Amino acid sequence: MKFAPLIEKVTAVSNEAQLCSCFMDDAGELVGATAWGLDLLDSRFRVVESNFLGLPDSFRDRYQEVGQHADPLSQRMLQQHIPVHQLSVQSLDGWHQSELYQHVFRFYGLDHGMVAPLIGSGRLIGGIYFMRGKEHPAFNDSDLIQVGSLCLHLSVRLATLRLAIAPSRMSCLTPREVDVAELVAQGLSNRVIAMKLNISRDAVKQVLKRMFQKLNVSARAEMVAKLTLAPEPILPNETSQSKLA
DSSP: OOHHHHHHHHHHOOSHHHHHHHHHHHHHHHTTOSEEEEEEEOTTSOEEEEEEESSOTHHHHHHHHHOGGGOHHHHHHHHHOOOEEHHHHSOHHHHHHSHHIIIIIGGGTEEEEEEEEEEETTEEEEEEEEEEETTSOOOOHHHHHHHHHHHHHHHHHHHHHSOOOOHHHHTTSOHHHHHHHHHHHTTOOHHHHHHHHTOOHHHHHHHHHHHHHHHTOSSHHHHHHHHHHOOSOOOOOTTOOOOOO
16 A cells, blocks of 8 residues: 555545544555554543554453553653654664563564554544564664654544544533543444443433533534534533433
8 A cells, every 4th residue: 555545545534433444454554564553542541442453362461461661662652742663762682672572572473663643632642553573674764754644644634533622611521521522523322422431321411411501502513513613601501401312
């Protein structure tokens, strides 16, 4: 897959599921990766979507056993919000002696790693990662430049697919209400929202009811529009009738 056709596909998607599918189908070939993946985060930096190809499910479990603190690539990316390959943070000998390499990469025949951030509204909203086996060369700065450009396009498209809550609105919402608002803006049903947040459908309805009262709206689409655009102060409306279904 060439870079330009992949970007054309990214800009044409209409929801996050299509964006993830587009990335997973073609991004690995772009940089000659053995395995690759994409994680999406919610407003509290929790992983809400995780996809990877080229590795068994046990890879994720083994990685979590070691812990992200032992991953110098992810730590550098999280701290500086920049694309990173393993030679960006340590020598090849140091990488081969690291806990992450010894207990995870080596176990799966992997020798090289690269990660890059997805940024929206000034914060981290996800990350992408690529790995290569021993038979392949290490990732280099040219790979970082290409992946950095891909991240820019992915970030812009992802940010437009998500609710961008106006700063004047943020202070009136609880973290749970922000979570629900973002998922409502994606067009998800109460059932799917409940599954993603690991709460009941009734809990989702109650959150929406409180938000409708805060924002003086009576419908989901009206709530999304008001959170995104309206500049006037928020006044509670205790008599608003909620359409929560």
